Amino acid sequence: MSIKTRMSGNEAVAHAIRQINPDVMPAFPITPSTEIPQFVASMIANGEIDTEFIPVESEHSAMSAAMGASAAGARAVTATSSCGMALMWEVLYVAASSRLPIVMALVNRGLTGPLNINAEHSDSMGARDSGWIQIYAENNQEVYDNFLQAHRIAEHKDVHLPIMVCQDGFITSHAVQNIVLWEDELIRNFVGEYEPEHYLLKEGESMAVGPYALSPYCMEAKKAQAEAMKRAKQVILDVAGEFEKITGQHYGLYEGYRLEDAEYAVVAIGSVCGTAKDAVDRLRDRGVKAGLMKIRVFRPFPGDEIGAALKNCRAVAIMDRAESYSSQGGPLGAEVTAAMYRAKAVAETVNIMYGLSGRDVRVADMEHVYESLQKLAAGEIRYPEYPYLGLRSASGDEL
Amino acid sequence: MRERQVQIPMEQQAFRFKEIQERPERLAPGHRMCAGCGGTIAVRNVLKALHPGDKAVVGNATGCLEVSTFMYPYTAYEDSYIHSAFENAGATLSGVETAYRVLKKKGKVTSDYKFITFGGDGGTYDIGLQSLSGAMERGHDMVYVCYDNGAYMNTGTQRSSATPMYADTTTTPSGTVSQGKPQARKDLAGILAAHNIPYVGQTTFIGNMKDLYVKSERAIYTPGAAFLNVLAPCPRGWKYNTPDIMEICKLAVETCYWPLFEVIDGRWILNYKPKNKLPLEEFLKRQGRFQHLFKPGGEGLIEAFQKEVDRRWEELLNRCEG
Secondary structure, three states: OOEEEEEEHHHHHHHHHHHHOOOEEEOOOOOOOOHHHHHHHHHHHOOOOOOEEEOOOOHHHHHHHHHHHHHHOOOEEEEEOHHHHHHHHHHHHHHHHOOOOOEEEEEEOOOOOOOOOOOOOHHHHHOOOOOOEEEEOOOHHHHHHHHHHHHHHHHOOOOOOOEEEEEEOOOOOOOEEEEEEOOHHHHHHHHOOOOOOOOOOOOOOOOEEOOEOOHHHHHHHHHHHHHHHHHHHHHHHHHHHHHHHHHOOOOOOEEEEOOOOOOEEEEEOOOHHHHHHHHHHHHHHOOOOEEEEEEOEEEOOOHHHHHHHOOOOOEEEEEEOOOOOOOOOOHHHHHHHHHHHHOOOOOEEEEEEOOHHHOOOOHHHHHHHHHHHHHHHOOOOOOOOOOEOOOOOOOOOEO | OOOOOOOOOOOOOOOOHHHHHOOOOOEOOOOOOOOOOHHHHHHHHHHHOOOOOOEEEEEEOOOHHHHHHOEOOOOOEOOEEEEOOOOOHHHHHHHHHHHHHHHHHOOOOOOOEEEEEEEEHHHHHHOOHHHHHHHHHOOOOOEEEEEEOOOEOOOOOEOOOOOOOOOOOOOOOEEOOEEOOOOOOOOHHHHHHOOOOOEEEEEOOOOOOHHHHHHHHHHHHOOOOEEEEEEOOOHHHHOOOHHHHHHHHHHHHHOOOOOOEEEEOOEEEEOOOOOOOOOHHHHHOOOHHHHHHHOOOOHHHHHHHHHHHHHHHHHHHHHEOO
């Protein structure tokens, strides 16, 4: 029997970890992900799971220990945010290229400058090229469900890549929402045992991990890794299909909300999508064909699917919660417009910077975005640069 | 995290040189370390201290050793091996060791394993000090072996905090207004002893390698965290005649520049006290990196260096029993 209850996003991750009962969890506290290792340590202290917690002295060591544990043949998980993941940076790449299926709960928070603890995607977006699969969540239910699917995706023989399960700091990590929890046994059967083909402690063989590779070999290793990332797309869909069979919850690479006939679309990631859905409903009530493209999987990037889904729109707003300081816009803006170009989509586009350092985004703000799209499509306004939503400035850069 | 396992190190097996040297090499020949490299001698001999039939996972920080012994698609290690980065050998192996305990408990691994990681002084004294400290403080059942050649040799002899004072390195070159590295070396074994781990040993290559063997065996078979500091000369960086390595090590010990000692459960034990402590000059003059000290004007510097060695030796004598 599933249980209808309420909990925060961090609690949801901890609950998933309790059900999965991973072998090893190295972690170092950082707001807003700190609760996750705390909950897990408490579960261990009360004998609810037999995971070994490693109270490492830094996030760099957390990822290094996760690598060691995973290479040794254990199921390894960790959790972090922001600067914590920045400190892991070097090892993120090593873990991915060593093809270790580590699962990381990433509670998105802005990278420091200035120091801020609130929701932003600069941490995970900065690591978008590190070789990790990235899955994002709109709400606590998705956080929970995504985490439950993560091991199956990462450990799949066609993939063998680490995965970060992302959620917005405080907005979902700390806010308590209604949630449906699935039965322990159902989940344990779904996740299954981890049975790697090769590992350091395997009986009857020895293995070496982390070579120095010269140019005649290194490029092939990178290509093989890139191919695994491509294959992850189908695996993510297959795992989602199996998950749907046991829970009834549907997940894909992206979610289109009233998108099929939409003339004005917003493309976004994470918790803002819930706000955008409300705005879409209000606009639809007023007869405006508004829709939403919520990207769930950012790595691998479902460019073809996104391009095709936006092909018939008149105007598209691509929302970034991370500056790239490129003077062209954010990472999502760059990738989505490239995908649209390849799909020969001709919609007007605007890349909007929003919610940086936890700046609040209300339904009215999103309605304003859709209204701006109507004006953009009608040729009434132009956006030579990428505007900031809700900026307290008179510079003219605000939307 | 773990209950501190207070246990007297196992009875040492008698040191049977021939038998030990005849044990199969766990670092296979064909790797690309320099001829006469001290690091290689350290690794071969530490791994010889594993009892025949015992399994191990070997860890490694980035450095000469890693890039020369595990060049894809060849590995020189007979045992399972893991390298991840420069500064995280301690943390990486702590993850392996933790996985081992869980998988053993769950019945997924049945064999017994030992965990030994190697780092140069760059990866150990400097960039990897935090990761090493964390792993030792948490009490993982592993050995961290530093092969200390006193500089960043992989990148071309830059100074480290293990570099002896006045040594000429590529980032502390001796010149018209410089006499090499201005600072004295860090006392890493002392820092590790302050972690109150069950075993800390300092050794080098002496005679038939008995000291290195005995300490390696103790480090490997003492339950809990252990640290071994092995002076491992680098002919290229130290600029001595390559075949002279054993003599260089002997002089390091006889001048008390590199004393042989152990710290077992907090007890400091001096393993060797030279009958006639040689002047430091004897150690310095054999190495190109100190040649500038023997030019006019260098006398005061050798004296200052001698004073520092004497001070540390006295301090060590005071710490040691008997």
